[in-house]
Amino acid sequence: MRLHRKILGAFAAPCLPLAAVGLPTVVYLPPYYSSELGLSLSAVGLIFLVVRLIDIPLDPLIGHAIDRTTTRVGRFRPWLAGGTLVLMAGAVAAYLAAPGISAGAALAGLLLLYVGYSAVMVAQTAWGATLTDDYHERSRVFGWWMLVTQLGMLVVLALPPLLARLYPQAGTAPGIHAMGWLVIAGAPLTIALMFLLVRERPRLKDHAPRLTDLLVVMRNPLMRRLLVVDLIANLAPGIAGALFLFFFEAVKGYPAVQASSLLLVYFVFGMLGIPLWTWLARTTSKHRAIVFALVFYAATQTATVLLPADNWGLAAIGMALAGLPYGATMFLLRAMLADVSDAETLASGQEKTGLFYAAAVAVQKLGYAIPVGLTYPVLAWLDFEAKLGTANSASAIDGLTLLFTLPPALLALTAAWVVNGWPLDARAHAANAAALRG
Template structure:
């Protein structure tokens, strides 16, 4: 076990032996002066996350069935395209992160990347959402690739910027809690668009619903990015710019704490990714729920996640981020186990279960990113104590976390869709599927997510940077 922790340090050693040996006590109370971010700045900084998050649900839940069903691409082709694009895009994340670490401009370090990413995101969204029947595999691949480049640029710049808004352990939970809440709000807004369109334009088709989602995202991108870029202070980089090197990236990856965080993030990305990729298939075909009702059940899930976000912020501040994260992971895996024991009709018991299952939905994303911000402080102190070059690695670290998240989202569609084809599942609306195919669909919907969430909970339970350890790290950094 000692080899997992840099220098052979275990969590029981309070993580930072040099601080513990100093005899200093951690701060008993939180410093509340310059460490708390103004609400207007926090809300403006969160804004660009909304269109990015609004893309997340269609990319997993709506667009793959739309391309496989309405637009006519083969099921296996759709699964492979959505998986391969994410896999091809992943190596770009560390490169983008390293370039952000080197960036120093008159308008800041991260603003140029958010602004540039907005143009790519808008172009990719147009190509992807406005596609017509008969669209080819190559065009779909290129549209997804452009979209993901913009997605990565905005998200990496935003979360790296967020880690600099405050150095306080508890305040970072608040910052990234707001960020995740805005992401959930972006997801929720997308869910309202198809039924709203149906109310305003009776008889509108699912294709028109996909187009409406695309227009909504295209409208959000310039407004939210402009507000953030013009109003939120960025602050100065804590370390000088440096040249990118694979040695530096491997140094970040070699940290046992980073490995633990990346493992938890990967598992907690795959688990809900499987649930999302199979959600509409499971509820409409295995449980016989109408598409409109299935969308309402999914809405319950996200509403619960948004409403419960303040609860997880408080739990993180009181219990520690790692303990709150372990609880959230356990919750995510266990609650859906109830679904097979419920009757298919009426639908309200299933909606209630998904409402309860959605309570921890927002927690892992913001907790892991707040934990990474704490780890960045620890790694900076590592470098100072070792007398090493203290180059800026914030963007690179968040890029690696984003890469594992993308990998986690690529695996579900790339794995489950070919498996569905293998068992003979027909994805077309109203298609008749055999009881065996539906039973295996149910197993895929519930079983893997349970095992993956359990693994993530075990990883998070071993996280060594507590509030007390982080207070000591910040004290040591302040002395230098």
């Protein structure tokens, strides 16, 4: 059954404010904390890593709890509502923080932000997996999810350069504050829209999950493989995103506003590329489309070292090409995860959709946290100073260039190798879906 665009739009609407908590937070918040709020690079890297180490183990517990939830309004709605309240409180603490904030306060605010994000994201994506059991329609469902996520990223990423032009003496603070207000105001409105227009499908299998069901994630070989691909594929843009502004300001010499606008070009073409990858997945298969996107990403990410330092137009063309594959892996893997969840339901007789998508959210967050936790200490070891820009030493500039280009490309190629030959194609999934319906 082909879902109406109204349903898909309402399902994907929360991605608009949630986009601010993803990659844009990794791109803008660590430099803001280190350059304007007074925290050191090493402290910021440690804070982001520690928050993830505390936060990520909560994701499977949230997913398990969602699978156990039975209420008159459904199993997903209570978690979306509660998670939204926590998310809003975290946005106030993280994005509206004042200069002189302590490392402990920064850690607490970020932890609150990400716990709320976990509850909302796990519930939303798990709900999306239940909207249809059709192999190709699932690509369309999560294609909409990624498309609106990209749109949200464009809005978020446009805020800092736009407000920097309007308030040139205020630094990046107005843009960061605006990102926070987007979450605070946008999350409850879009969640309410989803509540009104999207229905929950009854469970495929009625059961009482046990805490030991958490181990199913690691026992299922397809799930293990998918999570490995997801982690590696998230690490690649995570590293590039964490270093993006430093690279284009310190290595290429672009002013902050132009560097931010190049990031905007990157995500514009990432959004425009979503229909292309959806079409390719329908024409071939989800995993083959992922392989092609990852190889393309590796090539374009490596080529960024050749971008000119004095020609924004040519640099923008390069970033447009580099941005095309962004997002392909993320949304296609979540469509594949719905297929894996159905296969597990058929094999075990127990539906663990919430748990499976909680694992994916945990891996995605880990993929965003590790780059900051690793690359910022390396930059400090290289004696790179964010405030110096192009005045950094040659060795610091060369080290930054190497970090920005080589690891993301190698990680993308590794992820392509791992996902190649994925066995759960359209035919195999159709047989599983028919068995579940019967």
